[in-house]
Amino acid sequence: MESTLDTAQVASHWAKTKSTSNWWTNRLARRMYNFHVCGKLLPDPAAGIRDLIRQTVTTPLRKGISVGCGTGVKEIELIKSGVVDLIEGYDLAPGRIKIAKQKAVDAGVADKAVFHCANAFDIHTNPTFDLVYWDNALHHMPDVKAAVQWSHSVLNDGGVFAMDEYVGPNRFLIEDAELEYVNRVRATVPDRHFLKPNASGESYSKKVTRESLAKTIEKDPSEAVDAGATLPAIREIFPDAVIKPTGGMIFFIALNGLYSSFRTDEDMHLLRVLLMLDHEATLSGTLQTLYGAAVAIKK
Template sequence: MTTAAAEHWNRVDNSGRVNWWSSAKCQSYYNQALCGEAALTGGSEGVRRRLAKDFPGRVFERAVSIGCGPAAKELALIADGLVGHFDLYEIAQTRIDQGRKAAEALGLLDRITHRSGDVFGSEREPEYDLVYWDHSLHHMSDVDDALAWSKAVLKPGGVIVINDYVGPNRLQWTPAEVARANAFLAESAVRRGVPVRKLHRSNIVSWLKMYRRDPSEAPQSERILAAAQRHLPGVKFEPVGGTFLNILGGVVVPLVDEDSPVIDEMLSADRQLLTEGSAHFTFAIWSA
């Protein structure tokens, strides 16, 4: 599975206008949910502001991130003065190369160490001040063990950050979610002439297609909240919303400009879903 997932992520190109994270409005909406500040359009900028607010003046001298991709979020934490050094685990060589190139351009290459191998099979000794999960925990094949590891490698007083997807496994939307999303598309996008595609209900074929495309995509996302409760006593999750961001971001954002009312209406509908208890994304900071 690891080899197939690595091959997939070596091919992934998230440049351009591909999904909700490509939209400044969507990023601002997400970041504001995390830290309460508007107009923050950088990726995971809300996480950094939240850490700075919750731990004023603190520098997490040694941090670790699993599934870091090109490490843009981790490099930003270093650049902001929040992290001293990051150990980075990533299975896709293309993304490792991208991260190292970016670090070199920022003058931060000596403050990151890329590691490989089975991170969860290594010795579990307390060595990190920060364990950072930012939309990567849901890619783990065993989220229970990943969180057990996270706690075991944390120094006394260390912090675990979880900013992640906790929706349906394998991105297989529920019938209610599909119906709600299609109703929104008909009302907001189709009537404005946006050539959106109608969503189809999940089934065994869509599950298999997702697995073949990326076997690391959300195999146990639905178990994250319960696993965290088992391993991180007293952890408090804050639902971020994101049901429509996640389901419709890749459908709507590539087809419309940033000033399109469809994006505004998508975010308004996402906010309404959150009030109804529907959230695909969640956030927590836990201290040992």
């Protein structure tokens, strides 16, 4: 698959990127997200997509591949949970692959979770795998449809395509009406939740603004470059795919930066209501989904 991005620049960005506090750091948000994926309130990141795979196939898959595996945490969990017997993880950032290899050693699965600092598209072109796994990496592909088509091409017949991703507008450029909705929701959150946790007395903004395209590209040239093509591509290439829209306008945008402030029972009740509103507004079509999970079998 051809890439229009500077892979060296992308690799350099991800070598420096560190995790920040967001919805995936919050236990309740993770549990509710996983519920919308698999129907179970599972607390661990990516537990929902793993369970959805198990609901789709009842026996362990023999060999899998993950593109954009980062530090390999989720790929190792695929092995430990029995979803797949062997997985190859690929990433362009050498530092992340070094960490992934060590994590596999520490978990005792270095012979089953094998990591490579390389471009998987250059190496694999024929049916080889029983699982192609994407977890927050597909939306970094410059041509998402080509990446989904490649996934289909390297799957054996009966193999599983699985993804859990940002699937919203390219470069996070949501519509004006959606931004207005997001800010109406954010305005209902009590002032105390906007205080930054570093004891500096600073506060997060009460209003979400749309980041400029230039700023998004400067931060990460691969960020959501073709994300809007994700669901249409899956429906075309895997027409029988099970697709689970999981929302995100509220949990990803309206509540951005605020999760560490939800501590008390009262706080958690408010957070639960807001997360439920997100999902209901998504299912009703009031808001488009920004995230989604999908599983499909190659026929």
